[in-house]
Every structure is written in C-alpha cells, then in structure tokens.
Amino acid sequence: xPVLIYTENSEGKFKKSTFEAVSYARAIADQxxxxxxxxxxxxxxxxxxxxxxxxxxxxxxxxSGGKLKDFVNQAYASVIAEAAKxxxxxxxxxxxxxSGRGLAPRIGVKLEAGVIDGAxxxxxQKDGKFTVKKTAFSGKAFATVELTSANKVIALTPxxxxxxxxxxxxxIEDFSPEVNASxxxxxxxxxxxxxxxxxxxxxEIVVSGGRGLKGPENWGMLEELADVLGAALACSKxxxxxxxxxxxxxxxxxxxxxxxxxxxAVGISxxxxxxxxxxxxxxxxxxxxxxEAPFFKVADYGIVGDAFEVVPQLIxxxxxxxxxx
Amino acid sequence: xxxxxxxxNVPDTTTKxxxxxxxxxxxxxxxxxILNPYDEIALARxxxxxxxxxxxxxxxxGEANTxxxxxxxxxxxxxxxxxxxxxxxxxxxxxxxIAQYIKANPFDLILTGRESIDYNGSKVAGMLxxxxxIPSVSIIKKLEVNGNEATVEREIEGGxxxxxxxxxxxxxxxxxxxxxxxxxxxxxxxxxxxxLSVIEPVEVKTFSEIIGYETxxxxxxxxxxxxxxxxxxxxxxxxxxxxx
Ligand SMILES: Cc1cc2nc3c(=O)[nH]c(=O)nc-3n(C[C@H](O)[C@H](O)[C@H](O)COP(=O)(O)OP(=O)(O)OC[C@H]3O[C@@H](n4cnc5c(N)ncnc54)[C@H](O)[C@@H]3O)c2cc1C
Ligand SMILES: Nc1ncnc2c1ncn2[C@@H]1O[C@H](COP(=O)(O)O)[C@@H](O)[C@H]1O
Numbered sequence: 001x002p003v004l005i006y007t008e009n010s011e012g013k014f015k016k017s018t019f020e021a022v023s024y025a026r027a028i029a030d031q032x033x034x035x036x037x038x039x040x041x042x043x044x045x046x047x048x049x050x051x052x053x054x055x056x057x058x059x060x061x062x063x064s065g066g067k068l069k070d071f072v073n074q075a076y077a078s079v080i081a082e083a084a085k086x087x088x089x090x091x092x093x094x095x096x097x098x099s100g101r102g103l104a105p106r107i108g109v110k111l112e113a114g115v116i117d118g119a120x121x122x123x124x125q126k127d128g129k130f131t132v133k134k135t136a137f138s139g140k141a142f143a144t145v146e147l148t149s150a151n152k153v154i155a156l157t158p159x160x161x162x163x164x165x166x167x168x169x170x171x172i173e174d175f176s177p178e179v180n181a182s183x184x185x186x187x188x189x190x191x192x193x194x195x196x197x198x199x200x201x202x203x204e205i206v207v208s209g210g211r212g213l214k215g216p217e218n219w220g221m222l223e224e225l226a227d228v229l230g231a232a233l234a235c236s237k238x239x240x241x242x243x244x245x246x247x248x249x250x251x252x253x254x255x256x257x258x259x260x261x262x263x264x265a266v267g268i269s270x271x272x273x274x275x276x277x278x279x280x281x282x283x284x285x286x287x288x289x290x291x292e293a294p295f296f297k298v299a300d301y302g303i304v305g306d307a308f309e310v311v312p313q314l315i316x317x318x319x320x321x322x323x324x325x
Numbered sequence: 326x327x328x329x330x331x332x333x334n335v336p337d338t339t340t341k342x343x344x345x346x347x348x349x350x351x352x353x354x355x356x357x358x359i360l361n362p363y364d365e366i367a368l369a370r371x372x373x374x375x376x377x378x379x380x381x382x383x384x385x386x387g388e389a390n391t392x393x394x395x396x397x398x399x400x401x402x403x404x405x406x407x408x409x410x411x412x413x414x415x416x417x418x419x420x421x422x423i424a425q426y427i428k429a430n431p432f433d434l435i436l437t438g439r440e441s442i443d444y445n446g447s448k449v450a451g452m453l454x455x456x457x458x459i460p461s462v463s464i465i466k467k468l469e470v471n472g473n474e475a476t477v478e479r480e481i482e483g484g485x486x487x488x489x490x491x492x493x494x495x496x497x498x499x500x501x502x503x504x505x506x507x508x509x510x511x512x513x514x515x516x517x518x519x520x521l522s523v524i525e526p527v528e529v530k531t532f533s534e535i536i537g538y539e540t541x542x543x544x545x546x547x548x549x550x551x552x553x554x555x556x557x558x559x560x561x562x563x564x565x566x567x568x569x
C-alpha cells in the first residue's frame with residue numbers, strides 16, 4: 001500500500017523540514033516496495049510542487065486555495081485522512097513541526113492509527129513488528145515504540161533525517177476533498193512573522209546566550225555571531241523571564257527543543273532543564289568563564305574564557321575563515 | 326465557565342533517567358514524581374479564567390500513586406478532581422478515557438499541557454479534539470476568553486498565529502499562558518477535603534507499545550581551545566566536526 005507524505009508549506013514555500021520528511025517517507029516506501037504520494041494543501045505554485053518530486057514522491061495531490069488557504073488543523077486533518085483513504089495509504093508521514101503536532105493526533109484518531117511523534121530514525125520492520133525510535137524524557141533518552149495498528153502516522157523530528165535527492169519530476173494532480181463546514185470553527189485573525197532571519201526550530205546552527213551576558217544590551221555581539229554563521233538565536237529561561245529576549249527564543253525543557261548540527265552556548269551554565277532542550281544537537285560548543293560549569297561535561301568543544309573577549313575574537317576568526325573559503 | 330484541566334504525573338525535571346530489565350522498563354526507583362510543568366500552566370490559567378464565575382476540574386488517568394499530584398492540583402486551586410483508575414498506556418488510551426468522561430460531563434474549556442515531559446508526545450490535546458469533534462490547538466502561548474469565544478496565540482516556525490475559536494475547544498498550553506501558582510496554606514488544608522472521585526476505565530484497543538529504551542551515546546571528552554585562539558575552534562568546527 002502506498003505511503004502518503006503531507007508536505008507542509010510556509011507562505012507557499014516548502015521548508016527544509018518538509019524535504020527531510022519527503023526523503024524519510026521515500027525510504028519507508030522503499031522498505032515496503034511501494035510508491036510515495038504527497039499531499040500539499042494551500043497556495044503553492046506548480047514549480048514549487050515539482051520540487052517534491054526531486055526527493056522521491058511520484059505524485060502530488062494538490063489541494064489549493066479557497067477555505068483551505070490557511071492552516072486550520074481540524075480541516076487539514078480531514079483532508080489528509082481523506083487522501084489517505086482515497087489512495088489506500090496505510091503509512092502517513094509528516095514533519096513534527098508546530099503544525100504537524102496539531103495534525104498527527106487528529107489524523108491518527110480518524111484513521112484509527114497508532115501515532116509516533118518525534119521519530120528520529122527510520123522504522124524497523126522485522127518479524128511482523130513495526131517499530132520506530134523517538135525521543136523521550138525531554139532528550140534524556142530514546143524510546144522504541146511498536147505500532148500494532150494497521151494504519152500508522154509518523155511525525156519526523158526536524159533535523160533528524162538527512163535530505164536525499166532521489167527522483168525527478170512529480171505528477172501533479174488536483175485533489176478536491178469534501179470539506180465540512182464544522183471543521184472551520186477556529187479562524188486565523190493574524191499571522192505575525194518574527195523579523196529573525198533564521199527560524200529557531202529549523203535552524204542548522206543555533207547561537208544561544210545565558211545570564212552570563214549580563215543584560216539585553218549585550219546581545220549585539222551574539223546577533224553578529226549568528227549573522228556570520230547564518231544561525232538562529234536562542235537563550236536560557238532566565239534570560240527570557242527577565243525579558244532580555246522574547247519567550248519564543250527560550251530553549252530547554254519548558255521552551256523549544258532544538259537539534260541543530262551546531263549549538264553554541266555562551267554564558268549558559270548547562271542546568272539539566274536547559275540541556276533537556278539542546279542535548280540532541282550534533283555538536284555542542286560552550287563558551288563560559290567558569291571551567292567548572294556543568295555544560296562542559298556535555299560539550300564537544302569548549303573555550304574557558306570571558307564571553308566579552310572571546311565572542312568578538314571568534315566573530316573575527318569566522319569572518320577570516322569565510323573570506324578564505 | 327466550567328473548565329477541565331488534564332494533568333499528568335511525571336518524573337521531576339532533574340531526575341536522572343535510567344532503565345531496568347534489559348532496558349525495557351523505566352526505573353522509577355527513588356524518582357520523585359511531580360505535576361507536569363506545562364499542566365501547572367494550564368491549571369493556573371484555568372483558575373484565573375474561572376475566578377468568581379465557574380469551576381476547574383482536574384482529571385488524571387493513573388493508578389492510586391498519582392494522588393499526591395492530584396492533591397497538589399487541588400491545593401493550587403482546582404475545585405474538584407477525577408481520577409480514572411488505570412495505567413496511562415499511551416496518549417490514545419488517555420485521550421479516549423478522558424473523552425468518554427467529557428461526553429458524559431460537558432465542559433466549556435478543556436486544557437492540557439503542550440506535552441508531558443516524560444514521553445513528550447503532544448498528542449492528548451489533538452486526540453481529544455478529534456474524539457469530541459471540536460477544535461484543538463496544540464501549542465498556545467496566550468489564551469483570553471470573551472463570552473463564548475476565545476482568542477489564542479499559537480506558536481509557528483518563525484512567528485506566531487492569532488486565532489479565534491468558539492467554546493468548547495481543547496488547547497495545549499506552553500510558557501506565556503500563565504505563571505504557575507504556588508499553593509498557600511489554606512489551599513493545602515482545603516485540598517484534603519475537596520472531592521476526588523475515582524472512576525473505572527472503559528475498555529479500548531491500544532495501538533502502540535513501548536518495547537525498549539536507550540540513553541544517548543555519551544559525548545566524548547570536551548576538547549578545550551585556549552581563549553586566546555578562537556581561530557583554532559573555527560578550524561576544528563570546519564575540518565573535524567564538519568559543521569561549518
Ligand atoms: C521546572 C523547571 C523548568 C526549567 N526549564 C528551563 C528551560 O526550559 N530552559 C532553561 O534554560 N532553563 C530552565 N530552567 C532553569 C534552569 O534550572 C537554570 O536556572 C537556567 O538554565 C540557568 O540559566 P543560565 O545558564 O543562563 O544562568 P546561570 O545558571 O546563572 O549561568 C550563567 C553562566 O554564565 C557564566 N558566565 C558569567 N559571566 C560570564 C562571562 N563574562 N563570560 C562567560 N561566561 C560567563 C557563569 O559561569 C554561569 O555558568 C528550569 C527550571 C525549572 C525548575
Ligand atoms: N495520564 C494522563 N492523565 C491526564 N492527562 C494527561 C495524562 N497524560 C497526558 N495528559 C495531558 O496531555 C498533555 C500532553 O501529554 P502528551 O500528549 O502525553 O505529551 C499533558 O500535558 C496533560 O495535560
């Protein structure tokens with residue numbers, strides 16, 4: 001039975017996490033010797049839809065415009081479940097983005113499917129068992145979950161699976177689902193885009209600051225560091241609690257969990273609740289003036305020193321490296 | 326307004342996570358269990374929104390050992406509590422039990438935490454919404470209620486979305502919705518006598534089973550670079566770690 005991938009877009013463009021999910025879904029389809037169909041909802045251009053083919057989907061069901069122009073999870077879940085039924089898909093893949101977390105459980109209930117949220121690896125299928133590894137205990141462990149239902153919904157953690165280019169153009173087919181008026185009770189009034197250049201949950205590099213930076217006026221150097229690296233900014237909880245930075249930048253157990261390729265922590269002690277949100281980063285760099293700071297125990301690279309001296313020099317060194325590259 | 330807050334009983338945030346039985350069981354030995362931090366936020370907001378004109382019921386799917394956490398929620402200010410007497414097998418099982426209860430006892434507003442800090446599923450809110458055929462929002466940063474309609478702020482990648490939703494609906498609360506409340510002496514005293522009803526679960530098929538755990542591979546020893554030589558760090562990040 002085919003695999004269905006929901007390809008989430010942001011203002012008509014697919015995000016990196018979407019292509020990761022397509023690549024992941026392609027690999028699942030290959031495991032099962034079957035085809036991969038994508039479903040896109042919202043106003044996405046034909047050219048952009050073609051991109052899905054590059055990552056291995058043979059076909060794209062395109063639901064455009066009208067009432068479904070904006071994301072309403074109740075309605076989108078109905079459309080995705082309907083598409084799954086139409087093509088007979090038994091595995092539905094999506095990204096565990098903010099919207100994905102709203103959709104996956106609703107699709108799961110509609111299809112009587114077991115749901116894996118936050119998958120970090122491809123499913124293993126042997127001896128009639130279907131298991132998937134996911135994060136648990138706020139990054140302190142992984143759990144392997146067996147799905148025992150016929151239908152399965154898998155939401156992939158961003159940055160956990162590498163994009164693979166495989167395939168060519170996808171056939172685009174218009175899909176006009178039944179829409180139920182009662183699915184549109186929630187209404188979007190406004191979307192506020194932050195001015196950040198790189199969005200934190202998707203970022204490949206994150207530059208994060210803690211209380212060691214003393215005050216909001218000192219964030220200029222972190223902004224510059226983020227800028228030269230093409231990184232997103234983050235902070236520890238006390239920093240956002242004190243309103244030095246917006247709450248949307250707070251990472252950790254009670255904030256956003258990130259898993260970038262590179263996490264640079266400046267003036268952050270490395271409390272267990274902070275680590276819960278960042279410990280699945282691939283490489284961790286810590287800059288702290290206290291050699292005993294717990295963060296060094298989980299870091300790959302560290303500089304023991306005063307951030308106010310180290311960061312400007314680091315910016316200079318990166319600029320020199322970029323000039324050479 | 327009648328509000329329902331779903332609460333879970335989770336290992337304290339500082340717990341060292343270990344496993345037993347060949348990594349198939351979470352080791353609860355010596356682990357302190359607490360009210361899920363996000364559920365504390367949901368509870369605090371529900372209390373604020375119903376002050377003087379309504380009630381807050383807390384509900385938990387759990388065995389008798391979760392009662393201290395339920396009493397804590399009552400001490401913080403919930404009006405009454407319900408415990409569905411069963412092991413919380415998975416999010417689907419939990420949502421199904423709670424949905425059955427809500428169908429028999431309707432509420433205007435149903436809040437959960439954005440996720441439980443043990444399995445981090447973020448699933449119960451959406452499943453409840455679907456089971457009850459009402460709207461759900463998975464992660465909200467702000468919640469205002471005006472008569473029969475609420476305004477919520479939802480987090481999205483690179484910004485936020487502001488929505489209006491008619492009651493009843495389900496929402497998962499995150500930081501920003503309210504400051505957690507600390508129980509006072511009067512709350513602690515009254516928590517002992519507030520109603521806590523225990524009901525038996527209904528039968529339902531489950532779809533998932535945790536079959537094993539692992540802890541992340543420990544990182545190697547940190548490589549320290551002298552503060553005087555950040556260029557060395559850049560070189561390592563490029564040539565060795567290959568991240569820039
Ligand atoms: C239930 C609960 C949930 C929590 N959730 C979170 C969460 O999600 N995220 C989170 O971050 N925290 C969370 N916390 C708080 C957490 O326990 C820590 O208090 C917090 O992470 C500390 O932030 P910090 O490292 O910025 O500050 P501090 O602990 O004050 O550390 C500052 C660090 O800066 C260093 N420093 C000082 N000056 C300099 C300098 N000039 N140059 C270089 N280094 C310098 C110091 O050596 C120190 O290590 C939570 C706590 C609880 C109880
Ligand atoms: N056993 C439970 N009993 C009642 N509510 C729960 C239970 N488990 C989870 N919840 C609620 O669902 C939210 C999300 O949990 P989860 O989907 O498991 O991440 C939690 O913050 C709680 O509000």
